[in-house]
Amino acid sequence: MAPRRGWSGTTANAPSMSHQDEGGRGERWVLAQTALLVLYVAVPGRHFAWRSPGALLAAAGVALASIAALQLGCGLTPYPEPSAQGTLVQGGIYAWVRHPIYAGVLVAASGAAWATHSPWRALIASALFVFFDAKTRDEERRLSRRYEGYAAYARSVHKLIPWIY
Numbered sequence: 001m002a003p004r005r006g007w008s009g010t011t012a013n014a015p016s017m018s019h020q021d022e023g024g025r026g027e028r029w030v031l032a033q034t035a036l037l038v039l040y041v042a043v044p045g046r047h048f049a050w051r052s053p054g055a056l057l058a059a060a061g062v063a064l065a066s067i068a069a070l071q072l073g074c075g076l077t078p079y080p081e082p083s084a085q086g087t088l089v090q091g092g093i094y095a096w097v098r099h100p101i102y103a104g105v106l107v108a109a110s111g112a113a114w115a116t117h118s119p120w121r122a123l124i125a126s127a128l129f130v131f132f133d134a135k136t137r138d139e140e141r142r143l144s145r146r147y148e149g150y151a152a153y154a155r156s157v158h159k160l161i162p163w164i165y
Contacts, residue, residue: 103161
């Protein structure tokens with residue numbers, strides 16, 4: 001008896017694809033992230049109010065993301081697939097949240113939305129939160145496969161917001 005074929009023409013008993021086959025390093029995530037960030041920048045808003053709480057928040061977000069990127073060193077990559085040169089970083093800012101670069105981008109985007117009085121940017125900042133939450137799920141599956149201690153680290157440190165989430 002011949003194997004049944006699904007709508008895509010693949011056989012029903014074909015082996016499942018590994019995460020490497022489902023987008024490689026995670027190029028689709030990076031493309032979507034880039035599109036959201038370009039849209040965020042392109043949205044009209046008032047001139048940036050440098051002397052506002054939003055500006056302070058935006059600066060704090062940029063600082064957070066920058067420090068986190070420096071702490072990753074050669075392990076820094078935009079892809080959810082961990083860098084071959086990377087190691088599991090659990091100290092510094094990474095002792096407070098597992099994804100401080102994403103957290104920094106979210107803080108900066110929220111602050112800049114406030115500083116430009118742009119409801120559209122606030123909406124896109126909210127979309128970025130949903131996006132990064134989804135991207136981290138894929139990234140954490142990959143990190144768990146790469147690093148033996150990642151599961152224990154993930155149980156003890158919040159994802160994006162210290163003490164909350």
